[in-house]
Amino acid sequence: MKTEHTMEKITKQMKADSYQMAALSVEVRNTILANVKAALLKNQDMIFEANKKDMEYAQKNGIADSVRKRLKFDAQKLKDVTDGIDQLIQLPDPIGQTLIQKELDEGLRLYRISCPIGVIGIIFEARPDALVQISSLCMKSGNCAVLKGGKETANTNKALFDIIYQTAIASGAPEGCMFQAEGHSEIDELLECNKNVDLLIPRGSNQFVQYIMNHTKIPVMGHADGICHTYVDKDADLEKAVKIIIDAKTQYTAACNATETLLVDRAIAKTALPKFAKELEQVHVKLRGTEEVKDIIACETMQENEFNTEYLDLVLSVKIVDGVEEAVKHINTYGSHHTDCIITENKETAERFMQLVDSAGVYMNCSTRFADGFRYGFGAEVGISTSKIHARGPVGLEGLTTYKYKLYGNGQIVDDYAQGRKQFHFKNL
Amino acid sequence: MKTEHTMEKITKQMKADSYQMAALSVEVRNTILANVKAALLKNQDMIFEANKKDMEYAQKNGIADSVRKRLKFDAQKLKDVTDGIDQLIQLPDPIGQTLIQKELDEGLRLYRISCPIGVIGIIFEARPDALVQISSLCMKSGNCAVLKGGKETANTNKALFDIIYQTAIASGAPEGCMFQAEGHSEIDELLECNKNVDLLIPRGSNQFVQYIMNHTKIPVMGHADGICHTYVDKDADLEKAVKIIIDAKTQYTAACNATETLLVDRAIAKTALPKFAKELEQVHVKLRGTEEVKDIIACETMQENEFNTEYLDLVLSVKIVDGVEEAVKHINTYGSHHTDCIITENKETAERFMQLVDSAGVYMNCSTRFADGFRYGFGAEVGISTSKIHARGPVGLEGLTTYKYKLYGNGQIVDDYAQGRKQFHFKNL
Numbered sequence: 052m053k054t055e056h057t058m059e060k061i062t063k064q065m066k067a068d069s070y071q072m073a074a075l076s077v078e079v080r081n082t083i084l085a086n087v088k089a090a091l092l093k094n095q096d097m098i099f100e101a102n103k104k105d106m107e108y109a110q111k112n113g114i115a116d117s118v119r120k121r122l123k124f125d126a127q128k129l130k131d132v133t134d135g136i137d138q139l140i141q142l143p144d145p146i147g148q149t150l151i152q153k154e155l156d157e158g159l160r161l162y163r164i165s166c167p168i169g170v171i172g173i174i175f176e177a178r179p180d181a182l183v184q185i186s187s188l189c190m191k192s193g194n195c196a197v198l199k200g201g202k203e204t205a206n207t208n209k210a211l212f213d214i215i216y217q218t219a220i221a222s223g224a225p226e227g228c229m230f231q232a233e234g235h236s237e238i239d240e241l242l243e244c245n246k247n248v249d250l251l252i253p254r255g256s257n258q259f260v261q262y263i264m265n266h267t268k269i270p271v272m273g274h275a276d277g278i279c280h281t282y283v284d285k286d287a288d289l290e291k292a293v294k295i296i297i298d299a300k301t302q303y304t305a306a307c308n309a310t311e312t313l314l315v316d317r318a319i320a321k322t323a324l325p326k327f328a329k330e331l332e333q334v335h336v337k338l339r340g341t342e343e344v345k346d347i348i349a350c351e352t353m354q355e356n357e358f359n360t361e362y363l364d365l366v367l368s369v370k371i372v373d374g375v376e377e378a379v380k381h382i383n384t385y386g387s388h389h390t391d392c393i394i395t396e397n398k399e400t401a402e403r404f405m406q407l408v409d410s411a412g413v414y415m416n417c418s419t420r421f422a423d424g425f426r427y428g429f430g431a432e433v434g435i436s437t438s439k440i441h442a443r444g445p446v447g448l449e450g451l452t453t454y455k456y457k458l459y460g461n462g463q464i465v466d467d468y469a470q471g472r473k474q475f476h477f478k479n480l
Numbered sequence: 481m482k483t484e485h486t487m488e489k490i491t492k493q494m495k496a497d498s499y500q501m502a503a504l505s506v507e508v509r510n511t512i513l514a515n516v517k518a519a520l521l522k523n524q525d526m527i528f529e530a531n532k533k534d535m536e537y538a539q540k541n542g543i544a545d546s547v548r549k550r551l552k553f554d555a556q557k558l559k560d561v562t563d564g565i566d567q568l569i570q571l572p573d574p575i576g577q578t579l580i581q582k583e584l585d586e587g588l589r590l591y592r593i594s595c596p597i598g599v600i601g602i603i604f605e606a607r608p609d610a611l612v613q614i615s616s617l618c619m620k621s622g623n624c625a626v627l628k629g630g631k632e633t634a635n636t637n638k639a640l641f642d643i644i645y646q647t648a649i650a651s652g653a654p655e656g657c658m659f660q661a662e663g664h665s666e667i668d669e670l671l672e673c674n675k676n677v678d679l680l681i682p683r684g685s686n687q688f689v690q691y692i693m694n695h696t697k698i699p700v701m702g703h704a705d706g707i708c709h710t711y712v713d714k715d716a717d718l719e720k721a722v723k724i725i726i727d728a729k730t731q732y733t734a735a736c737n738a739t740e741t742l743l744v745d746r747a748i749a750k751t752a753l754p755k756f757a758k759e760l761e762q763v764h765v766k767l768r769g770t771e772e773v774k775d776i777i778a779c780e781t782m783q784e785n786e787f788n789t790e791y792l793d794l795v796l797s798v799k800i801v802d803g804v805e806e807a808v809k810h811i812n813t814y815g816s817h818h819t820d821c822i823i824t825e826n827k828e829t830a831e832r833f834m835q836l837v838d839s840a841g842v843y844m845n846c847s848t849r850f851a852d853g854f855r856y857g858f859g860a861e862v863g864i865s866t867s868k869i870h871a872r873g874p875v876g877l878e879g880l881t882t883y884k885y886k887l888y889g890n891g892q893i894v895d896d897y898a899q900g901r902k903q904f905h906f907k908n909l
Contacts, residue, residue, distance in 0.1 A: 070836045168868050249868045270869045291891040298893035405886050407499045417889025428906035439597050439678050439882040440699045441870040453868045457834050460846025462720040464727035477857035
């Protein structure tokens, strides 16, 4: 018989404690959040000190500037996350909500009540602010969580987690409510805990998320790829198009919602492409296009089967399509069902595009970069889902809940209904 | 390179057609359903003839009476399923519903719209009525489906499917909207189609559902076990308790929502157990209990580790527990998170039980057999989910939908908000 590994023991205890966590009143959960905020502010020097170690290590090991920006946790980032906690406290309680209430028959009343999912495993990139956001989302939604952050911020994460966890316990949360995994081997152990972990949320590279999805029986919520498209229709306003394409490609190239492929309607290709090429060159975007694109503008040649490439860089695939129908077909074939946009002044064409494109976000005349929980007004997000099950798009508090049916009777049995002695009357309450 | 197998080709085409299926108006979908109903009635002789063949084969092969009852498709069952189609036509459209609508900023409007999941694979037991219910649920919800029914009803299924499919096509559904798999090997092929199949719904034995869950990357909705409990609290009305326990155990023993374990509060065990034993004996229920149960009533001895047994028969596990807290702990440990009931006149104890038991259904004073889509007033059901992700409990039309976010803009870019030149105002519309 296999010996129980540490993560198995921890999640087993966490599962048992999760019922207590789920039973905490919203007052207690909000008090925990308020106390966590106060504790983070009170202990900020200790946190910044820990972050200094991570930053020094990163510098010593030649980690890129762009990555180091994400590792840094300073007064501004602390303010951002504590502001986020304030917002979460203000948000309505996602749990204990009555979603359905009806009387099936005299004295037999059915309620669908929202409740926490239970135990969630979240594996995220090296960003200390993510640790605070994720743990506060879990606490507001009454969920227990195993957290595993990127190793580049190990010191900062340890400092932040200790403060958050100790404060939560002292404020009424059960002891097993949270655990921070620190070793990479614990990820593989966690993947095996399908008896006690209800949901995994991996964030990070496509390759990493795919690895998680392929190595666990636990349901996984997340997005593997972010291959987003912007399609410029023959009825597009080209000035608008240029502005949107540049934002969607360059505003933050490493984001999953950055546009990777530009589709241009054949009807306007000869005028639109040279204009786009000129403007994109000025912001240092390298263009890669099919042979027929190359006939119109200077660009690198690419093959059809390369259109599933996520560059996460200042590189853009370009293709000419025969109108909205071919654009839709291309997107549904090569895209990752994340976020795709049409640029057109024709409302009817836009509706057709938005109906037929099978993505979590379908946009008209705006940048794909808007796909984000904060920009949607959901408060923070735990991630963006390209799955079609459970939650789709940016996932906030609501995606961390499920529901249970409560049925109140007074001795009712099924046989009375099966034999026709009684009838259901199904009244909404 | 692996050659593409048949199921892969079929689901690839189905995926492509699923966007057309999703775009059908509710009028067209309801017309399809009405035409299917008419066609089933018109071709009833042909269906009954096919069913006769299945019944003869079943008799020849000595299939049990109880199973043959499910295989039989007669005028009454035809009426039940066509009534079901009428009900589905009357139900509100589950797709195209606006779930959220808000303005993020001047002229930037976000909508969350319900839509079909896409391509669903449903593997179900040998029950011809299930084929009609499942395919009509999929059509009403705009989903494409691969159906695989039990082989014992192959002739009836073929007749039913041909009528339904041909009518659907003739009434406006895309050609790839449905496929009936007939060979068992096609199930394994289907499990590999994770690129094109969005959701699998297996129905059948625990072992079979576990097999599906362990052999695919496609999300699976279903219940593996149905280990339901009835707990009799010290404040129970024992007459009520007897009536409920007998219904929950005997009304239909093969159902997943039948009670498998009876938990009795220690405070009343000495008076309640003999009473229960006497009444259960009269309806031929065999009791199995722990040593301390055996000290009070005559029964077979069972060990603690046997409490995760799903009998699906006239057998009941019995245990004495120290009040509601131990009952909850037992249920959360040995149960299958399906449906569990407390019998008590104490509202407070009931609330504690219903809060802490982590199951899709938590009941007070009524039979666990009520856990069913029809009895909840959801119309038909595709199955009951014990997963905590996506849908929980009986799953009807709503569980076959997801949503997409539509964002309408007029040239908005993220950089304006990131740089503080513009602010979101988040107004509900």
